[in-house]
Amino acid sequence: MKKIYKNGFVALFAIAMLASCKKEGTLNANLDIIDKSVIKKTAVDDWLDQNYLNPYNIEVKYKFDRFELALGKNVTPPVEEQVIPAMEMVRDVWIKPFEAIGGATFIKRISPKQFVLAGSAEFNDDGTITLGTAEAGRKIVLYVINNFDPENLGSVKQMIQVIQHEYTHILNQTVDYQTDYQTISRGGYVANWTQESLADARAAGFITQYARSAPGEDFAEMSSNMLMMGRVVFDAQVISSPTDGQTKLRKKEQYVVDYFKSAFNIDFYALQTEVQNALNKISAPNLLSMIGPGVGYTTLYSRPATDPKQSADFLGTWNTANATLRANQGYNLNDVRLNFKGNIVTATYTFSTLSGANTYTAETDYSMMLNSEGIATITVAATQPATVTYSNMGVIRNSIANLNNYFVGKFKIDWINQLIPGPIGVKGSLGAFYKQTNPNSYFYGTLGQ
C-alpha cells in the first residue's frame, strides 16, 4: 500500500511537473505571420482565382519565390501584365481541348496543382536555357513569360508544348502507359541525347532528340508533338523518315492513341484537332507552307464531275476535254490528282473505257516555282519520264490539251473554306489553285498525304 502510495505520489508529482511545464504555453510558433503575405488581391490575382483556382484548384504563382526555382540561379519574375495573356492561352489551347474531348471535369480530376511563372529563362552552365520544368506531377514552371507574345504562333507553341509534355507525365502517373512501349525503340535511348541529330533520332523511331533520353520522355514527346504539330504535319514528318523509323513512329503513335482511349476514353485524334483549332485561332495556317514532302500535304485530289462549286472556267475546260476525249477516243476522264514533289508537280489522270470495263492512268510533270508573295508559277516540265503512265498521256494528250494548258500559268494557292466551309489544316481539308489574273477561275481538291 505504501509502495502504491509512493509510486502514485511519484506519478502524480511527475504529471504535475509536466502539466506545469505545459502550462507555460504552446511551443507552436505562428510562422504565418513572419511572411507578410496577407496581401490585397490585384486584378491579376482575381482573374487567376476565377479562371484557375476556383474552377480547377490550380494555383498560379507569378510572384517571385526563390524556393520555387533553382537555387543560386539568376531568374527574374514576370511582368504582371504578361500573366493574364499567357494564362489565357494556356486555358484556351491546353485546358479547353481536353475539356471538349475528355469531358468538362477532366482537368478538374487530373491536373498539376501549381503553375509557377518566371519572366526570364533559366540559364544553364552549359550555355543552354531552360524553358519549362515539372516536378512530381504537381508543379509546372513556365519560363520566358516576359517574352510571351499571344499573337506569335511560335511563342504560343513553345509554351504549350512544355505543358503538353509535362501533362503527359501527370497522366502517366495516374494511369501508367503500356510497359512494352519501351521495347519499340529498344537500344535507341541514350544519355547524351543533346549530341544526337534529329535525323538520327527519326531513323531510330524518335520524334525528337529529347525523346531518346528515356521511355517516359519518349512517350511524353510523342503525345505532345502529335498534339502540337497536328496530324498533317506529324504524318508528313513520319512519311519523310527512314522506313524503320517510320514503322516505329507509327507503332508509337498507335500506343499513344490506344493509351488515351483505354485510360481516359479520349479520342486522341479528336483532341489533336481541337488543339490545332485553338492554335489556328492565333494564326490561320498558311496552305503554301503546308505543301510538300516532309512538310505537310503531298496530294490534291479532284473529281470535277461530282465536286460541288468547281469554278465555271475550270469545269467548262474539264467538260470540253472530256467531251473531246469521249468523242474522239472513246474514253471517259474520271479524275485528277496533283502530287507535290518539291519543285515538280505530277498530274495523274485516270480515264476509263466508256463501258467502265478498263481504267488507265496518264501522267504529266509540271514544274512549280514559288515566289515570296506565295504565287506559284507552273510550267510544263522540260523533261518527262519515259514510263508507261507518261506514254499514256501521249495517247490522250491531243484530246485534253486545253485541260493540260489550264494548269500552266500563275496561281495563288490557298484554302477554299471561304466558298466551301470546312476545317483547314487537317487531313481532308480542301485546297485551291486560284488563277492570279482571275480569282474566279480556280480548281480545288481534297488535300492528302
Add this chain to the structure above:
Amino acid sequence: MLSTNRQIRIHTSTEHWANNLKNNKMKRFLIYIVFSFVLFSGCKKDDDQLIDGKKPEERIIEALTKYQDQLIASPYGWKAYLYTAGGSGFSFYLTFDKDNRVKMVGDLSPETTTDLFESSYKLKASQAPALLFDTYSYLHIIADPDNAVFGGVPAWGYYSDFEFDFDKQSGDTLKLDGKLLGSKLLLIKATQPEQSAYTNGDLLPSILNTLAFTESSENLYLTFGDGIKIQTGFNVSSKVASMSWDDKGTFTSSSPFAFTLTGIVLQNPLIYKDKQITDFTYDATKKLLYTTVGGTRFDVLVSSTPILPLHSLIGLNYSAIVVPNATSYPGWSADFVNRRAAAQAAMLAGPYRLRFDQIAITFNTSTQSMNFTVDIYQGTSRFTAPFPYTYTKTVDGVYKFTAGAPTGNAALIIADMAPLTTQRINADRFVLDYFVNPNNGELLGQFKSVEHPEFTFTGSLR
C-alpha cells in the same frame, strides 16, 4: 546527474532500504526537491531565452512591421541607389503603399526616368527581415539574365539583386544587402522638393546635362591647387567614375556612380590624398560638374590635351607615335629636318636606292622595349626596317634608349640612319610631350632631346 546517481544507489542498496526506511524517505524527499528544482529551472529557462519577453516570431513581425510602416510612411517617397555586385550604379525614386504596391522611376534610360512603373513588393522574414520586389520592375531590368534586354553578361545581366535583407538604419537611410549576389541598396527618405522634381520628370534633363558635359571631352580634370591635374572620367556604360593622376607614378581611384537630380552620386568616395569626393553637382550656368570638398568648390575642367603626361599613356592608351613622310612638319626642329634629309639622301644614293618613308615608334611597357621602324621603298615595294631598343624611364618620364643590334633590312641602312639613330636616339635622353598641330588641331606626340634641346620631332598618336 547527481540526483540520478544517488537514486540508483538507494534502489540497489536493499540493506539500507530495510534498515533506514525513515531515513530513506527523508532522502527521497530531498531527491524530489532537488529533482523538482531541476525541472522547474528547466521550465524557467524557457522564459530566460526570450529577449524583452517576446518570442522570436513576435520580434520578427515587429521588425517587419517597423520596416513596412517606415516604407509606407515616408511622406515623399524614397530615393534609392542600387550598386550592383557587378560594379555599376543605378538610381531610382520609389513610393511604397500599404497594398504592397511600389511605383518607381529610374536612371536606366530616358523612358524609365519618366514612365512610372508599378509592380509588387513584400516584406518577409527569412534569416533577416527582407524586402522583396516580387514582380518585374525597373530593378529587375538590371538583373535580367537575358542580355538582349539591357546588356550585361549572359545569365547574369549586371549581377544585380531584387531581393534584399535589411542591414541597418542610420537616420533617414536604410541599408540593404542583395540576397543572391550581395548588391547594395540604399533607401533614403526623399524630401518634398525631391518628390516634386521626380514627379515633374526633372531627372531626365539632369542626366542629359551631365552627359552633355561628360561626353564633350575626353580630357576632364580636377585640380586641388597642388599643381597636379587629376584626370576625371565617367564611363556611362559601366557607370563607373574614376580619377587618375601622375605624381611620380600613376595613381587611380574609382567608384560606381548613379545619376541624381543634381548630378552624380558615388558609391564610395574617390580619394585623392586627403581629399574625398562623394558626388558631383551640375552647374547649369557654367555648364559643368563641380564637387565640394571641405566646404570648397572645385570645378571639373576641360583640357585640350590629355591630362596624364604622354609617358604615362604611351604603350597603354597609345601604342605608337608615327612620324610621317615629310620634309618638314609641325613640331619638327630644323636640326631634325636636316638630319632626316641627310638620312634620306644617303639611303637614296645607296646601292639599293631606297626611299625613306614614315617611321613608326612603338612602345611595349611590359618588356620596356621600343621599336623604331623605318618604312623603306624600293620602287613601289615597301619594306620595313626595325631598329630595336630597350629603355629605362625615370618617374619624371625621362627616357634612355639602349640600341639593340639591327637585323634584316635595318642592318642595310645603319650608316644611312646614323644622323637620327646613332647620333641622337641611341645617345641622348628624351622626354615625350603632347603637341597640338596648329593647322588642324590634331594631337601629336613629340620627342625632345634632353642633351640637344634643338632636336625635336613629332608624329601622330596611334
